[in-house]
Amino acid sequence: MTEQDPSANARPPAKKPAGSVVEYKAALRKQIRRNAHDPEVNFLNITAMLDIMTIILVFLLKTLGELSAAIPQSDDLRLPNSLIQTQPHQEGITVTISKSQILVGENKVLSLPGRESTAQTGVGAQYKRGGPSDLNIVPLANALQAARKTDMAIRRAKGLDPSSSEAIIIADRNTPYRLLIEVLFTLGQNGFGRYHLMVIQSKKRG
């Protein structure tokens, strides 16, 4: 009797019958639907908001530049407060009177002595032809004559009356009356017939 291999009689484990293709695909679709979810929102979409803010920023910067409101406020130059609510005038030669100097446009014309001295004799006798009581400031007059020539050409080109120019006066709030009058008088002697005194708009008196 031949010995038989016991493993030869052993049946292979019963294989579970596979589902049909239709069932398989249906189950796959169902599972895909079940696992599907909305994409995660990792960040806000702020591009539209950024657009608006950038436009506002550009608008404000442009307005600020056009307003000549960018007058530097410092201890040397602090504009007076006023209750007036008009718009600042833009046309004209800018004359700045700070505590320490006088400028025409961006150019320094002369340095000022202390307030005690300017309150009595203005810029001082050394800058005047007729002595301390004279109101005409010679270095300022020289600078204004050059500025007046340029301004006349500009006014002609714009079709404005060139016979008289306009000046924008930017003066410190502690400027003594004597010094202010000397500057205004010198402007008047050099063809400037209209002045715009720059002030800070305020709800109460300074």
Place this chain on the structure above:
Amino acid sequence: MALSAAQRSKIRRLSQPRELSPDEEGGELNIVPFLDIVVNILIFVLATVAVTFTASIETTPPAAGGSGVRAEMQSDALNLTVFVVNEGFSLKASGGNIAPGCQQPGPGISIPTVNGDYDYDALTQCATRLKASSDAYQDETQFSIVANPGTDYQVIINVIDAMRRTPQGDPLFENVNFKVIR
């Protein structure tokens, strides 16, 4: 017929959501730092603009010794001049100096200082009373300022403000001329 284990395993594998590759998921720039900067600049600009609104007061060259630019005055004009002195405001009109109290002509400081400060409200009231004193003054809009040499520019601006309008907003003397006594 039920699905086999292999089929179920394959279904689990295939039904997992597909992971995005790094190239696919970084689709937008991170602009949050830029936004921070823009917001800061915006706040700064808004804060700065709010405190620097400027205006301008119109005037003409000062009159000294009869010179200067002034509008023609009628003979019956008020021709008001405000003298700013250390003791207060002295007002002078075509009828002469205004006495203290601003009721009639006479000598003295028309509006004395109060505790060392200029009384701008009283100046406005006095200008209002003077303008209302005659119909001939109703169209008059200019006045002149003369001040002590050491008077601050801020005081001059305050006088101009006080003379410009009543507290109710009615116009008084809106045009200012500067005078100087040599």
